[in-house]
Amino acid sequence: MYPKLAKAYPTNKLPDLRGEFIRGWDDGRGIDAGREILSFQEGTIVSGFDDNDTGDISSLSSTQYGFGDTLSSNQWGAINGKKWIFDASSKGAQKYDWWAYVSARPRNIAFNYIV
Incomplete structure (x- = not known):
């Protein structure tokens, strides 16, 4: 049939x-x-990187530590795949880390x- x-x-x-x-x-x-x-x-447990603009901010004492590149503006900058914010008043930078996820299948x- x-x-x-x-x-x-x-x-x-x-x-x-x-x-x-x-x-x-x-x-x-x-x-x-x-x-x-x-x-x-x-x-199974499945983990990965979601790249959805959520995460946390951590500080960096000097802009010269940005993976070998120095940031020089008050805006978001991408250095070697990481996002950094340069703060002219403190002469430091902050790194924005992406969250990874873990889920169950x-x-x-x-x-x-x-x-």
Whole structure:
């Protein structure tokens, strides 16, 4: 009746998905490479760098410590990928650090959304 569905699920039985998180099957896209349809993936801790302009400010006693480059204006400056603010009154600079994140990816099953 549904040949593509029968090909994807040759046992004519759909998996029991109760209590599972469904993750769309990659099917060669490269986002979740190596996963087979209906394969399980254990829960994992995922960390990374979100680059979303949130973070904290720390001070630097001299503008000469800006990774070898000196800041000379009262504005944001980027030095070697870090953001710095130069304060002419104190002759110091402040560094803006980005937050990294840690999150959990739940146990999941690769599922084809044709169903």
